[in-house]
Amino acid sequence: MSLRSLLNILLIVAFWIVGGNCDASSDTEIIKKLLGKGYDWRVRPPGINLTIPGTHGAVIVYVNMLIRSISKIDDVNMEYSVQLTFREEWVDGRLAYGFPGDSTPDFLILTAGQQIWMPDSFFQNEKQAHKHDIDKPNVLIRIHRDGRILYSVRISMVLSCPMHLQYYPMDVQTCLIDLASYAYTENDIEYRWKKTDPVQLKKGLHSSLPSFELNNVDTTLCTSKTNTGTYSCLRTVLELRRQFSYYLLQLYIPSTMLVIVSWVSFWLDRGAVPARVTLGVTTLLTMTTQASGINAKLPPVSYTKAIDVWIGACLTFIFGALLEFAWVTYISSRSFYKRNKNCSSRNSLLIETKQALIIPNTVVAQFPEHPEEVEMGLAQAPDVWIRQSGNGKTVSRVNGHINHNNDEAAELIIFDAKHKNRRFVWWTNFRNIRLIRWIRNRLNVDDNAKRADLISRVLFPTLFVCFNFVYWTKYSQYHAPEAK
Known part of the structure; x- marks a missing residue:
């Protein structure tokens, strides 16, 4: 490298340094x-x-x-x-x-x-x-x-x-x-x-x-x-x-499952008292615990929230299932004691029914040809046939009239007089509707406790579905309020 080239390079570096210092100083x-x-x-x-x-x-x-x-x-x-x-x-x-x-x-x-x-x-x-x-x-x-x-x-x-x-x-x-x-x-x-x-x-x-x-x-x-x-x-x-996905997975689906589980008691026999009580109390306590966990994350406001409506409805359905079991148990116990009381009374027996009741081994006389008339209380048949003994002889008393025709087979016939002439013709027409007749046949059981369980199997799910329809229709259409 020549001396001239070296001097040019040194001059360029010197100018660069001086210029940089001048800028910084500037x-x-x-x-x-x-x-x-x-x-x-x-x-x-x-x-x-x-x-x-x-x-x-x-x-x-x-x-x-x-x-x-x-x-x-x-x-x-x-x-x-x-x-x-x-x-x-x-x-x-x-x-x-x-x-x-x-x-x-x-x-x-x-x-x-x-x-x-x-x-x-x-x-x-x-x-x-x-x-x-x-x-x-x-x-x-x-x-x-x-x-x-x-x-x-x-x-x-x-x-x-x-x-x-x-x-x-x-x-x-x-x-x-x-x-x-x-x-x-x-x-x-x-x-x-x-x-x-x-x-x-x-x-x-x-x-x-x-x-x-x-x-x-x-x-x-x-x-x-x-x-x-x-x-x-x-x-x-x-x-x-x-x-919303978090609350759907952590609250709504589990609480819905708890409500459905509480309905299982309707399918259990009323005699399974420990199972039905345990099922009802467990679901109720679980739902209460879940509600407490949700409310712990929220401020204590004075108005009702959508989550409060849901939790309250679920608790109501679960508690209602528990009350239904208590009602079934009460009906069953009442029927049992009433039946024992009727069996212990030999001289007097009173059975109320909408139809004529014939005790086995009895002879029925003067009954109408159309049973529906008996059911509606429109027949003119005798009310009570009862066997009595007087002066060593067996006689039959029909509505207070003595029948001297000794009939050892005729013991007791009771017809409910309270239902006579208290129904209307339209009620007969209503009961003859095919859907109503099918429902009556399904619920036509002698045990009132079992009938209550059958009704609850349909009533509780129907009400819960209706509640869900109203709930989601109302609360899914929310818009943010304007800032003030």
Whole structure:
């Protein structure tokens, strides 16, 4: 390599080093000049509306944010956590240092300890908040040559979110992020949303929540009026729909199965008292425990929630099945003691029935040819035939008239006189309907306790299906209330 080439290389390196030092020195000198004597960071800059004399109007602050994550949506405390990158942009003419096309840098970045005036923004519904300082403070302050300031910071906050739980767990909640100035009224600071993409969402945020889904994000204004003045305010509206699949698998399906299991007692024999009692009490206690676990995750509100209606209905059906067994046991015991009482009475026997009852080995006389007349109480047949003994002879008394025709076979015939002439013809027509006749044949059992079980096998599932139809029709059509 020639000496001339070596000198050229050294000159290029020297110019590069000197030029780099000059640039660095230039940035430092610009910042020192801007923040030096004559600049007071405690005084807000003038506005940009030159038509307004004096301070030229309020400082226009353009806001946009990037929502990084939403987590810990707490139903009990009615709050949620959010992490976001918050950005503000405004113009401070006192910090302008260049003109378009000159050699000055496009922007300068301030470091820690270099203070400029910034809006005193705060979040109105914030409970707790902190800035991130790892590895360095996550703060950016950028000054452009025309005096435009960009302030960006990454913060995490716990925000209040009043919830309406009437339709829980099929509810849609509206959570807010309200931003306003704490000290400056709208005459000093006016907040505006950035025209393009005022609120950005990190990719995958819509489906990243464990129990909610982010349906929609909207922006609006929320100017607040207090005793100290009117303050400009910006509002971010987050519409969160609760994920229903968790509650379907953990609550609705298990509780439905418990209700169905309680119906198994209708198919057990009424004599299986331990089995039916154990089944009813176990399902009732299990449902109560499940209800307590659900209510422990919710605040003690004064109104009725959708989950309360469901749990209450399931408890009612299970408790109703237990009461049905108690009723069956009562009917069975009553019939048993009544039958024993009738058998112990030899001189008097009274049997009430809708039809004529003939004790075996008896002779029936003067009964009508059409049995339905007997059933309806329209026949003119004798009411009571009874065997009596008088003066050593056996006689038959028919409705108080003595029959001297000794008939050893005729002991007792009882016809229920109370049902005579108390029915109407339309009742006969109703009973002759094919469907009604089929149901009567199915339920035409002598044991009233067994009849109660047969009715419960159909009645309980039918009522539960009707309840489900009404419940899902009402609570599946929920819309989020408007934010106020």
